[in-house]
Every structure is written in structure tokens, then in C-alpha cells.
Amino acid sequence: MTEFETLKFAQSGPVTSIVLNRPDAANGMNDAMTRELAVAASLCDTEATKVVTLTGAGRFFCAGGDLKSMAAAPDPGVFVKGIADDLHRAMSTFARMDAVLITAVNGVAAGAGFSLGVSGDLVLAAESASFTMAYTKAGLSPDGGASYVLPRLVGLRRAQDLMITNRVLKASEALAWGLVTEVVPDAELPQWLEALAAKVAAGARGSNSAVKKLLLSTYSAGYEAQLEHEARHIAGNASSADGKEGIAAFLGKRAPEFS
Template identity: 50%
Template sequence: MSFSTLSFEVKDHVATLTLNRPKAANAINLDLAKDLMHASIECDSPEIRAVVITGAGGVFSVGGDLKSFAEQGTSIGNYIKEVTTYLNAAVSRFARMDAPVIAAVNGVAAGGGMSLAIACDFVIASDSSRFTMAYTKAGLTPDISASYYLPRIVGWKRALELTLTNRVLSAVEAHEMGIVTRVVPDSELLSQTDELASQLTNGAKTAIGAAKRLLHSGWNQTLETQMENESQTIAKMAQTREGIEGITAFLEKRTPNFKG
């Protein structure tokens, strides 16, 4: 499938999505929202074992394309609803697919760019990158999962502060808050992201996906319900090819082969 606002490359079972509107600092308009949704569908494939999302031109994304918003005139509300519908579908699929998703954040991740980054399973940030919610600065409110993920990552009070003051966080500050998984030198962003992606492709994809879904569902369940979900899931995983291989490899003191 061809995309007009992002590049999509698959190599060694890793899909790399590069937001590609560098002249607009990878701002998210309707076309990019559609491309992200269709790319998420392409990534939800047996052949894809890890996903990387990054930005072209030294910027991850400055968030929503406010210029395209303003051009809609009185139809701005409907336009934003359409944009966020596609983005929501993409974020939902990334969260629920088996393949782990890595955000490789270069430069600025603001507004919807920050929201997209924190919705990923891992966030690898270059040491010069910056994070800011930015929404209320433009008279807007968080979207595409920020109000779900941010309080869970940093706590309610800190999420409120970041959202209402739009404080700009350095990569190190974002790491200290738990927003970022790892901070790396600018020159090593792609190599370290590739290294993590390669490591993940050798993992038990089905178990990784099931573990992701367990962690997501745990926020909304009682202790007993979640423990039952865990019991059902681990019992199911133990009967899969991956589970049998993992247990056998452990007993035989060898590295498991989850790729088959």
C-alpha cells in the first residue's frame, strides 16, 4: 500500500513508519491521520514482529496541523472529529496488536505528537528531544489517548500540571517522569532503536501481545477479575507453540526459537 504523508518500510520483520511532512514539522492533518490508520492495519500482520514510529526532518511531530484546522472555517469541528477518528483507530490498533511499538523521538514531540509517542509501548528519545502537551496553549484539549495514558504514566497531579502549563520537558526530565523509556545520544537514536526492535522480533510475539493486553485491562478490573484473566491467559499461552518452545528451551538450557 502506498502512503502520501509517511514512509512505510519493512525489514527483518520490523515495520518502520516515518512521519513524512517535514516542511510542516510532521504536523498531523487528515491525510496523515488516514495514513497512520492504514499503516496500523498493515502492521497488524503475522509478518510484522515489531513496529517503529519516528519523524522525518529532525522532528517527531508538532501535533495537529492547526493551519489545516483553520482552513475549515465553520466546518472545523467536523474536520477535527474526522481526523481524530482515524488517529484513535490507529492508536487503538497499535495498543492491541501483538507486535510491540517503539516511538523513536527525534526533536520535538508536541501536542498530538507527544500523545502518539506516549501511546507506544516504548519511547526511545534522543537527548536533544523535547516534550510538551501544548494543547491548552492553543485553546485546545488533549486528544488521541493523552488523557488516558499521561495520568497513568506520571500521576494525576503531574499530568494536570503538564497539561495546564504546557511545560516543555527535556528528554532527561521526561525519562525521570516515566514518559520516556530510554534517552540516547542523537547520533545513536536509530541504531539503538533498531537494536531494541531486533531484540523484540526474537521474542514470543503472541505472549508479548497477550501481556500488553493484560496490562491495559488491569487498570479497570478488580484484583480477583484480573488474577482470573492472568490465570486464563497464562494457561492458554502454555499450550501455544511459543509456550511449549519457551518451556522446553528453558529445561534444555538453550535459547528459545520463537520465530519457528
């Protein structure tokens, strides 16, 4: 098992758990964390993994980039580019892997923490969680896919508001804006995360993978191209072992037993 300095990483059957683990630094992203997150993401991109959960240790989900480490770097631009590249490699893997990514935002999600938190295929948020871009407050600009994801989730005007004014959203507001899937009581977040992961893990991996790929391609594919993508994915799933089991279970009025 790979050992990490800034993350907790555990695999249990088809579910892999990642915890951002720099609680004394508000889980701020330094070069070690983003480098390790890219490695962790690659370890999740396997046939054995059906679900990946991602949350933070302590009171914060992630306060964004570690500004202290940036300020101490001999060349901040080179240093930050390395952090961004590693973070983006991790997020690209999470987006394109077959496994479903469930993020559980347990506290403040700021900057790249905001970007990472809302990038899950499913997003849980504790009632006390909050979301803010915060980049321009520090004279910086968004990364972590925020300029791609936010306009698609909340629309251009709200994305501009979040990025330029650094508006802070409460969890309930994030839910109303479509940034999160569910808001749950703080004390119940771990149980909700475990239950949701188990529910998704009991499903068909190929079906969930197809959903991810179809939703990702819908941003760039034309209508006829997307129809062809849908036809090929549903045909592939229909001929798979899980597809045959799912159809048989549905017709037999029983619960399916997916591989």
C-alpha cells in the same frame, strides 16, 4: 504495497517501520496523515508482524495537529473531529494489536505528537527531544489518548501541570517522570531503535501480546478478574509452540528459537 503520501512504511520480516514524513511541516498531523496512519496501523495488525517502530523524519518527531489546515477548513470543528477520529482509530489499533509498538522520539513532540510519542509499549527518546502538550496555548484541549495515558504514567497532578501550563520537558525529565523507556544520544537513536526492534522480534509474539493485553485490562478489571486473565494467558502460551520451545530451551540451557 500500499503507497502513502505523508508516511514512510516498510516491512522487513517481522518488523514494520513507520516514519511520519512531513518534515517541512514539522510532521504536523493533517487529515491526510491521520487517515494514512489509521490505514498503516491496520496493516500492522497481522500475525506476521511482531514489532512496529514509529519515528519522525527530520528535526521533529511531530509538532501536533497542523493548525494551518485547521484554520483553512470551512468548518474547523468538523475537520478536527475527523482528524481526531482517524488518529484515535490508529492509536486504538496500536494499543490492541499483538505486535509491540516502539516509538523513537527524535525531536520535538508536541500536542498529539506528545500523545503518540509516549503511547509506545517501549519509548526511546533522543537527548535533544522535548515534550509539551501545547493544546491550551492554542485554545484547544488534549486528544490522542493523553487524558487516559498521562495520569496513568505520571499521576494526576503532573498530568494537570502538563496540560494546563504547557510545561516543556527535556528528554531527561521525561525519563525521570516515567514517560520514556530510554534516552540515547541523537546520533545513535536509529541504531538503538533497530537493535531494540531486533531484540523484541526475536522474542515470543504470544508472550508480548499477552503482556500488552494484561496491562491494558489492569486499568479496568478487578483483582480476581485480572487473576483469571493472567491464568488464561499463561495457559494459552504454555500450550503454544513458542511456549513449549521456551520451556524446553530454558531447561536445556540454550537460547530459544521462537517462530
